[in-house]
Amino acid sequence: MATYKGIQGYTVQKLSSDPTASEASGQLWYNSSTGAFKLGTESAGVWSSGGGLNTERGFAASAGTQTATLFFAGEPPSPTKSDLTESYNGTAWSETNDLLTTRYYPGGAGTQTAALCMSGQRPPGGTNITNSETWNGTSWTEGNNVLAARYGGRGIGITTAALFTGGEANAANETYNGTSWTETNDLNTARRSGGGAGLQSAALYAGGNLPGGTTGVNESWDGTSWSEVNNLNTARGQCGASGTKTLALVYGGTPESDPTPTSAKVESWDGTSWTEVADLATAATGVSGSPAGTAGLALKTGGSPQTSSQASTEEWNDPVYTIKTVTVS
Amino acid sequence: MANTYCTATNTGHGFFTHQDRNDFYLSGHPGDVWVVGNNAAGVSWINRVSGTAKTKADAQAIVDGKMDEAIAAWNALSAEEKARQLEPVKYTLP
Numbered sequence: 001m002a003t004y005k006g007i008q009g010y011t012v013q014k015l016s017s018d019p020t021a022s023e024a025s026g027q028l029w030y031n032s033s034t035g036a037f038k039l040g041t042e043s044a045g046v047w048s049s050g051g052g053l054n055t056e057r058g059f060a061a062s063a064g065t066q067t068a069t070l071f072f073a074g075e076p077p078s079p080t081k082s083d084l085t086e087s088y089n090g091t092a093w094s095e096t097n098d099l100l101t102t103r104y105y106p107g108g109a110g111t112q113t114a115a116l117c118m119s120g121q122r123p124p125g126g127t128n129i130t131n132s133e134t135w136n137g138t139s140w141t142e143g144n145n146v147l148a149a150r151y152g153g154r155g156i157g158i159t160t161a162a163l164f165t166g167g168e169a170n171a172a173n174e175t176y177n178g179t180s181w182t183e184t185n186d187l188n189t190a191r192r193s194g195g196g197a198g199l200q201s202a203a204l205y206a207g208g209n210l211p212g213g214t215t216g217v218n219e220s221w222d223g224t225s226w227s228e229v230n231n232l233n234t235a236r237g238q239c240g241a242s243g244t245k246t247l248a249l250v251y252g253g254t255p256e257s258d259p260t261p262t263s264a265k266v267e268s269w270d271g272t273s274w275t276e277v278a279d280l281a282t283a284a285t286g287v288s289g290s291p292a293g294t295a296g297l298a299l300k301t302g303g304s305p306q307t308s309s310q311a312s313t314e315e316w317n318d319p320v321y322t323i324k325t326v327t328v329s
Numbered sequence: 330m331a332n333t334y335c336t337a338t339n340t341g342h343g344f345f346t347h348q349d350r351n352d353f354y355l356s357g358h359p360g361d362v363w364v365v366g367n368n369a370a371g372v373s374w375i376n377r378v379s380g381t382a383k384t385k386a387d388a389q390a391i392v393d394g395k396m397d398e399a400i401a402a403w404n405a406l407s408a409e410e411k412a413r414q415l416e417p418v419k420y421t422l423p
Binding site: 043046047048049050051052059091092105126151211254260261264278279281282283285286304311312313317320322 | 339340341342343344345346347348349350351355356357358407409410412413414415416417418420
């Protein structure tokens with residue numbers, strides 16, 4: 001009987017345990033412990049379910065990555081809970097110390113252990129506030145206020161180098177150096193609740209809500225000024241975002257043209273243009289993203305009261321690495 | 330028939346996986362309604378999550394009921410709150 005080595009000139013590698021799924025991509029091996037041939041594959045990005053929030057809500061803010069996230073403020077069924085903060089470890093959410101000032105529609109930036117929460121509206125009544133708070137991994141501390149009170153502004157960057165961009169009918173753009181806020185060059189199009197990604201020195205702000213509608217306008221920040229680049233395929237506001245100025249992901253939101261006020265659509269930015277990729281499982285608006293995450297590893301959190309996903313999260317992986325067992329005869 | 334329908338509670342991590350999303354169509358809707366691609370993997374998922382099978386009409390009725398609640402809640406908002414959030418709209422399940 002001919003052997004595989006006799007035919008091909010080489011053998012299939014023998015391993016006592018499987019490598020990680022990402023290491024295994026494109027590899028074929030024999031697992032001597034389980035007596036099975038294995039194949040590592042790689043497929044396009046999709047969303048899977050993440051851990052459920054303890055308190056369902058939307059119009060909140062977040063900081064961090066897919067597996068280490070802080071989610072704070074928001075509009076739950078009771079406005080008295082809009083100071084809640086929850087922390088995610090990649091599997092489950094746990095409640096932690098509350099914000100000092102109750103609010104919804106704030107901006108958020110930073111990481112799970114060093115975050116910023118800025119401006120927003122204070123319920124009831126929806127008064128715009130300038131308060132800015134800093135999270136040190138344990139508790140929130142009041143910091144210097146932002147210069148322009150507004151709701152729906154997006155935070156970008158880290159606690160020592162952040163941007164606070166846009167807001168309802170507002171093009172304001174402020175930078176933060178870890179201590180104080182400084183007004184800098186405005187957005188070209190005033191809007192709120194778009195998808196913000198990147199750093200203080202290189203950022204992207206895609207889509208957003210205009211008074212009475214949404215837009216697909218997309219602007220790129222070079223550290224000094226905003227310039228218009230190619231629009232989203234689907235105009236939307238109140239969406240989530242992750243990534244950088246050159247590789248970003250925008251997900252969910254309120255679309256302009258869809259008959260329903262929520263969207264499951266997801267778009268990927270390659271630095272030049274947007275491409276539609278796999279949908280969220282559940283359409284959602286008023287969602288938060290993972291601002292320190294990447295375009296390949298993202299987290300969608302929460303949603304508005306009109307959606308079915310207020311407490312749910314979804315995790316984006318692109319590519320998806322899988323180890324498959326090969327059937328042999 | 331392209332899709333099947335069920336109700337199931339999203340239990341969080343692992344409720345649907347990347348592999349599930351590659352193997353069958355899945356979309357979630359108000360009232361814990363799930364529209365599931367009608368293939369072997371989809372049927373297996375419904376069993377795995379202890380889903381309760383529904384007809385399309387029953388699933389639509391659950392979603393409509395939840396949307397009625399959402400519309401009533403939206404109608405009770407102040408004018409300023411309504412300006413921030415679009416009015417919920419009933420829609421037809423795929």
